[in-house]
Amino acid sequence: MTRIDLHTHSAYSDGTDTPAELMEKARQAHLDVVGLTDHDTYAGWDEAAACVERTGVSLVRGVELSCAREGITVHLLGYLPDPSNEALLTVQRRATESRLTRAQKIVERLAEDYPITWEQVRALAPEGGPVGRPHIADALVEIGAFPDRSAVFAQTLHPSSKYYVMHWAPDPVDAVELVRAAGGVPVLAHPRARARQRLLPEEVIDMMKDAGLFGIERDHRDHTEEDRADVERIARRLKLEVFGSSDYHGLGKPNQLGENLTDQSVLNKLEEEAFLEVLHP
Secondary structure, three states: OOOEEEEEOOOOOOOOOOHHHHHHHHHHOOOOEEEEOOEOOOOOHHHHHOOHHHHOOEEEEEEEEEEEEOOEEEEEEEEOOOOOOHHHHHHHHHHHHHHHHHHHHHHHHHOOOOOOOHHHHHHOOOOOOOOOHHHHHHHHHHOOOOOOHHHHHHOOOOOOOOOOOOOOOOOHHHHHHHHHHOOOEEEEOOOOOOOOOOOOOHHHHHHHHHHOOOEEEEEOOOOOHHHHHHHHHHHHHHOOEEEEOOOEOHHHOOOOOOOOOOOHHHHHHHHHHOOOOOEOO
């Protein structure tokens, strides 16, 4: 069986591995194909692509767009888009800038109760890259306030926390249209991850499908068996392709490469609809 994991992150967003390290770990995990889907940036693509031949792991270039609908966070994966598409780049730049401002506001609130500074947080983020809640979590772990990122997100950085601040994000239906207009293939990430987010109403998923949604993540660490069955029901009703992936972040989360996989037939259909090609050794 071909081992395909299409949802991972590098240090260019909120992972802890460089793209080169990610590709090597994908080889060690016996993956045949890996997707690099950093948040709102293509910055790691070239470094990962340069490692395809050496590692023997095929690369699917992608991006994860942070979206929102009525205060509900929605994550949309966009696979193999035209990286020069200005409309999609503009949305990514605006989201990154908004996330930076939001991170600063969160740190200001946290500083009233924790010995944390913006300088500490910025030092833990990629140079020239986005700064987000994961880097704030790392700073809180570094000062000994929490044991790991997961504990921080479950408490202090949870949307229900007094420290939480919203940031600008595109509407998920609009984001699907943007990804399609850029030649990319849109896939809804972990739609039933109820521990981290309020659930997106099913009627919005219907609207995303009408806008061009290609697939939906079913097999994900944050989905219970009941959640997976519910996603399977939605996928069948809307004729969406079903994905499984790790959502790997390196040391930032317990997720392990290859813990959930996507079928080769799904990847074949995805590539047929995309602007870019999968990079093979």
